[in-house]
Amino acid sequence: MPVPTIRLVAREAGVSQATVSRAFSQPELLTPATVEKVLGTAQRLGYVPNQVARALSTGRAGNIALILPDVANPFFSALMRGAQAQAYKRGYATFLGDSDETAHLEDVLLAKLAAQVDGFVLASPRLDEPLIRKHAARKPVVVINRDLEGIGRVLVDTGPGFTAAVVLLAGLGHRAIAYVGAPRTSWSSQQRARAVTAAGAAHGLSVVQIDAGRPSHEAGRDCVAGLLEAGVTAALAVDDVVAQGIMAGLAERGLSVPGDFSVVGCDDIIAATTYPPLTSVNAHCALAGANAVDLLLNGLANPTPPVEGHVIKGELVIRGSTGPAPAPAPAPRGRKAPAEPDPSSRK
Structure with a gap:
């Protein structure tokens, strides 16, 4: 069976080859219905974009990197799932880096992965602001839970x-x-x-x-x-x-x-x-990851608009671990002094 091509997907979906390409690389430029139609057709035919060819023609690798302080922490693992799911919907693969809560390793990961990705989502960075700005000047960066003017950011306001x-x-x-x-x-x-x-x-x-x-x-x-x-x-x-x-x-x-x-x-x-x-x-950890990916990819598609920031509000969920304050322990009672004997009883 011949390998399906972009031309076959375009013909089966009733769109141009350029539309098929955009559905994988810049889906935000198309209507959701068109993207769904193209991706569904590609999946049915078994078509997979040639990432090397796409990178050569567009200058894009089709990859982004997500840098986390601690992948074992439930907050960051949930954030990672939200980010990966959104990246996949938009035709991108996600590289993952765990900085082990250290600024130095964040710096190393950002430098080493830069050649393989189109941009970074940097979650709760430990790096100093000047170093973050240095990396953002080289490759697009969106930060989560760090309020840096001029850099795309998602803030979870708890x-x-x-x-x-x-x-x-x-x-x-x-x-x-x-x-x-x-x-x-x-x-x-x-x-x-x-x-x-x-x-x-x-x-x-x-x-x-x-x-x-x-x-x-x-x-x-x-x-x-x-x-x-x-x-x-x-x-x-x-x-x-x-x-x-x-x-x-x-x-x-x-x-x-x-x-x-x-x-x-x-x-x-x-x-x-x-x-x-x-x-x-x-x-709302997963939402924070998805919003950060959207900010990053929207910026790659159209780098001229003002830098955006999203704020997600956290809400209190009351369960069984909170209750009335315990009653203070009673003060220790002093020893009662013995009563003086009745003088009249003395012999």
Whole structure:
């Protein structure tokens, strides 16, 4: 059976060869119905574009790269799936780089992959701003959760969700709370810390901040001693993984959630599967990945318009890990002094 060609796809779909080419390389220039018709015809015929030929004729590789700090973190794995699905819909393959939370490795990945991709989606970058701008001057870059003027960006605004969580805790009688954050170089963690601090002050709550370091289950579990020492009755964690670690550390000490302590997470990826189910701020991770890919590919198709930015609002989802503040322990009772004997009874 002969290998299907672009000419055969065009004839079967009733369109020009240029339209077939655009359906794979620049689908945003066509109507969704035309793109669906062309791609459906190509799939039925078994047609696959020649990426080498396309790269030679268009100067495009048909690939983009997604650079993540930690692919094992549920937030970034969900973001990755959203980005890959959107890239596939638009005819692009996705390279993946895991920077292991290090700025140096981000720098290396951006440099080494540049020759093989048409642009980058850089999620929660740890790099300093000048280095990000240096790479963006060489290849198109869209950043997620880093607000850099002049660079395409998708910002997940979880501040309102954390504000709502503080209001919830205040209404439940909590007077001392903690924010457990990622390294302070993290834009999203800084944003969440500011929201908790401001909302706490507005509602008369005492707020302490504890740095968990690299967000992980172990980091959450290890910070429990500090939470208890600080005398707080609730913790808001930078993500669900850290929140789950906090719940595990409390359980190891015989404390119940939410009876003895309330916990709030963020991302809402694993929150419904914890025990108890975790109150969490839904960060719409997959949508953030898809929007970033759209920004990048739209910019490749038409680089002249002003740089765009998308803001996604996070919302609080209340579940079973938050409850009324525990009643304060009764003050220890002093020993009653012995009664003086009745003088009249003395012999």
